[in-house]
Amino acid sequence: MFDQSPPHGLPHCAGVGYKPQHFTQIMENAGSVGWLEVHAENYMGAGGRPLAQLAALAETFPLSVHGVGLSIGGEGPLDPDHLARLKALCDRVKPASFSEHLAWSTHDIGFLNDLLPLPYTQTTLTRVCAHIDQVQDLLGRQMLLENPSNYLAFAESQMSEVAFLTEITNRTGCGLLLDVNNVFVSAVNQQTDPLSYLDAFPLDKVGEIHLGGHDEDTDDHGAPLLIDSHGAEVADPVWALLDHVLQRAGPRPVLIEWDTDVPDWTVLEAQAARAHTALATVQA
Amino acid sequence: MICQDAFTVALLDPSQPTPAGLIDPQGQTAPKRFAVYRNNVAASLTEALRTGFPVIRKLVGDRFFDALAGVYLRAHPPKTPLMMHYGQELPAFLQGFPPAQNLPYLADVARLELAMRESYHAKDAAPIEPSVLAAIPPETLMQSRIALAPSAILLRSRWPIYGIWAANMLDAPTPQMHGEAVLIMRPEYDPTPHLLPAGMATFLIALETQPLGAALDTATAAVADFDLGAALGILLAGGAITSLTLPKAPAP
Structure with a gap:
């Protein structure tokens, strides 16, 4: 068990999800951006530009390696080849943080390239904890686990998501990555109160905060259905929830995620500047 | 459940x-x-x-x-x-x-596109300087073995895969329907496909197992006017030659 509370690693300032098209601007003038996050799987090739850029970034910025393919919630065992690639990447880049998702994405037939949901039961709790133990033992470090965006619920769930995540941190010593946009998306979709979720959340275990954009749709009955798209500016209610979290938790590393329809650097940097401002009000 | x-x-x-x-x-x-x-x-x-x-x-x-x-x-x-x-x-x-x-050419064009991506992510390998080749006496050079970068990928097709690629990516004219051989090379980080002259694909395949002189013989047997100088020039310009192994010194 890895007990490193409160979680530490990344600086308590604004970061952005790295996109290769922004490399030159980031290296010349990163503005309000104090650290970068990369998706682990994009840097598991043998060589070429991705690895060269990552090496250059790692010399200049604290890095967060964020996995999107480990399938920690999968029913089957973790893929040993993927674990080995992850260890090699972390040994090479020495990131300030490693995080993954409370989700599954791999099944017998292959990798499904989406973060799929889990029921919150004793069975899944035991399995997820065993997988996190395995990852932390292999990497020799604490990892952060991210809360999902939910579009539906499992009738078989026996506990709340917050209770589930809290129990995971207690059993494994992992930290949490609090995605505030996911909290908002899930609350709207499940017709619950995001503030109640955040007030119950173990904020002392939060080593990183994510912010991203979402799309709006409706469900079968015309009720609002938000889709976590990472393809737009962070919505105002999500910024308000960020303020709420920062006031209670104090400053934390805050990341802007923008993965589809990636905008010009100036748009992304402006979002980071807004996060920087939100952090400054609690840092004083 | x-x-x-x-x-x-x-x-x-x-x-x-x-x-x-x-x-x-x-x-x-x-x-x-x-x-x-x-x-x-x-x-x-x-x-x-x-x-x-x-x-x-x-x-x-x-x-x-x-x-x-x-x-x-x-x-x-x-x-x-x-x-x-x-x-x-x-x-x-x-x-x-x-x-x-x-x-019917779609499959081979897809192979070319896959190979471009494979080249992009291939292991880095520093190319040798042209002067290294020039400094070796021709007879020794002919007995040497040449290794190409992991990012250098050869494709042969009965279709004009380079021409089709260039017509769609570079607005080049529509190609005639004939077979083509292509070598993808990645001088630094950007893979580029090169249309190969006659005999060069045979030469490159021979080079995998034979010294330079033997590979030249194999290529010339297939294409009588195969131009070794031009072939080496293409490889050097693309940064594709990463090592040269000289023959073992003859026993005294």
């Missing part, structure tokens, strides 16, 4: 009902909510194929491409979370895809 088997089957087959036990806030089965996951999987894999095969997409058009991607992604979901490798089975799939049979 919903096992991930049942979830996966319903995820990839839209004709299947939403698994019972996946519910909305009122406790009812939620098809449109489940469809978010279905759409995420199909849309993200289709997007990965669009990005990886821009020439195939231009050749068949967006609607045809998305339709074939929908069939392909269900038959061949990614084998690993490394999306950079997704699409390995597309050439063989295109060969056996009945609606694409009137475009």
Whole structure:
């Protein structure tokens, strides 16, 4: 068990999800951006530009390696080849943080390239904890686990998501990555109160905060259905929830995620500047 | 209880009902909510194929491409979370895809696009300077072995795969229908396909197992006017030669 509370690693300032098209601007003038996050799987090739850029970034910025393919919630065992690639990447880049998702994405037939949901039961709790133990033992470090965006619920769930995540941190010593946009998306979709979720959340275990954009749709009955798209500016209610979290938790590393329809650097940097401002009000 | 088997089957087959036990806030089965996951999987894999095969997409058009991607992604979901490798089975799939049979060159063009990506992510290897070659006496050079960079990838086709690639990516004129050999080289980080002169593909294949002089003989046997100087010039300009192993000194 890895007990490193409160979680530490990344600086308590604004970061952005790295996109290769922004490399030159980031290296010349990163503005309000104090650290970068990369998706682990994009840097598991043998060589070429991705690895060269990552090496250059790692010399200049604290890095967060964020996995999107480990399938920690999968029913089957973790893929040993993927674990080995992850260890090699972390040994090479020495990131300030490693995080993954409370989700599954791999099944017998292959990798499904989406973060799929889990029921919150004793069975899944035991399995997820065993997988996190395995990852932390292999990497020799604490990892952060991210809360999902939910579009539906499992009738078989026996506990709340917050209770589930809290129990995971207690059993494994992992930290949490609090995605505030996911909290908002899930609350709207499940017709619950995001503030109640955040007030119950173990904020002392939060080593990183994510912010991203979402799309709006409706469900079968015309009720609002938000889709976590990472393809737009962070919505105002999500910024308000960020303020709420920062006031209670104090400053934390805050990341802007923008993965589809990636905008010009100036748009992304402006979002980071807004996060920087939100952090400054609690840092004083 | 919903096992991930049942979830996966319903995820990839839209004709299947939403698994019972996946519910909305009122406790009812939620098809449109489940469809978010279905759409995420199909849309993200289709997007990965669009990005990886821009020439195939231009050749068949967006609607045809998305339709074939929908069939392909269900038959061949990614084998690993490394999306950079997704699409390995597309050439063989295109060969056996009945609606694409009137475009018999598609499979080989897909092989070229896959090889471009493979080259992009290949292991780095520093090229040797041209002066290194020039400094070696010709007789010694002919007995030496040449190794190419991992990013240098040779393709041979009975179709004009370079011409088709160039017509779609560089607005070059539509090619004549004849076979072509292509060498992808990556001088630094950007892979570029090069149309090879006659005999050079034979030469490169021979070089994998033979010293330079023997490979030259093999190439000349196939194409009488094969030009070694031009071939080496192409390799050096593309930064594709990464090592030269001199013959062992003769025993005294």
